[in-house]
Amino acid sequence: MENKGGARTGIVSGVADISDPKQLQGLSLRLLAFARRRAAVRRWWLGAAGGLAKGQTVEDVVCEAVESLFGGKRRWDPASQPDPWEHLKSVVNSLLSNLVRSKENRLNSRDVPQDAVAPQDTPESALLRSEEEGALEKRRERAYSLLVDQIADADDKKLLALHDLIMNENIHKPQELSKRLSIPVAEVNNLKKRFWRACRRVLDILDKEEGQSHD
Numbered sequence: 001m002e003n004k005g006g007a008r009t010g011i012v013s014g015v016a017d018i019s020d021p022k023q024l025q026g027l028s029l030r031l032l033a034f035a036r037r038r039a040a041v042r043r044w045w046l047g048a049a050g051g052l053a054k055g056q057t058v059e060d061v062v063c064e065a066v067e068s069l070f071g072g073k074r075r076w077d078p079a080s081q082p083d084p085w086e087h088l089k090s091v092v093n094s095l096l097s098n099l100v101r102s103k104e105n106r107l108n109s110r111d112v113p114q115d116a117v118a119p120q121d122t123p124e125s126a127l128l129r130s131e132e133e134g135a136l137e138k139r140r141e142r143a144y145s146l147l148v149d150q151i152a153d154a155d156d157k158k159l160l161a162l163h164d165l166i167m168n169e170n171i172h173k174p175q176e177l178s179k180r181l182s183i184p185v186a187e188v189n190n191l192k193k194r195f196w197r198a199c200r201r202v203l204d205i206l207d208k209e210e211g212q213s214h215d
Contacts, residue, residue, distance in 0.1 A: 015082060015083045015084070015085075016083075016084055016085060018069050018084050024066075024069075027066070027084065027085060027088065028062065028066050030085070031062050031065060031066065031085075031088050031089070031092065032058065032059070032062050034089060034092065034207075035058045035061055035062050035065075035092045035096070036058050037139065038092060038093065038096055039052060039058050039061075039096055052096070052099045053099040053100070053102045053104045054099060054102055054104055056099055061092055061095045061096060061099075062092065064091070064095060065088050065091040065092050065095065066088065068087070068088075068091050069084055069087070069088070074091050074094075089207065139206065142206065142209075143202050143203075143206060144167070146202045146205055146206070147163070147167075147198060147199065147202050148163075150198040150201055150202060151163045151195075151198060154194070154198070156194075158181060158183065158187075158191060159191055159194055159195065161181055162177060162181065162188070162191045162192065162195055163195060165177060165180055165181070166195065174188045174189055174192070177192075
């Protein structure tokens, strides 16, 4: 089966059917929540104003991702990725990464009036932000719990010590970690690679849990 944009929409058990408007809307709303969480942990030059870079907003990123289900250069290929949700997450992550690395976002000084970057609060936006912050805090707590489990399962005292210094004391520089752990910088770098791999596993677990909660 093909939709108007040419994308195949063969239904796989447990996978959303994008030819169904209600399922497509559900995917879009779910993706918006996903994109907001991903954007919230990045650093943007407009700060809390809601803008990302290049005049883009989270909503723009989500719209571009959803459009890719039906065409464009990032067009969804159901043959290689049967689940449109996995495709959408991949596109959002890629678009956000490109914006973070953009020249505009990396510049440190700009002649921008303060009121141009200040968020315009309304009762509705304040309530929405409060709800999002509550959900984000729960996600942070769950992520920390999972990360502790991942590090503990590794049964490596040095990795556990590195975890404590990074998470509890906010120490990231290899030279300082080397001094605190009494190990060479090269070994610190290897430990940090293992630590970030554990972090990525935690993100994968959280995404799977979130997907199950929406099924």
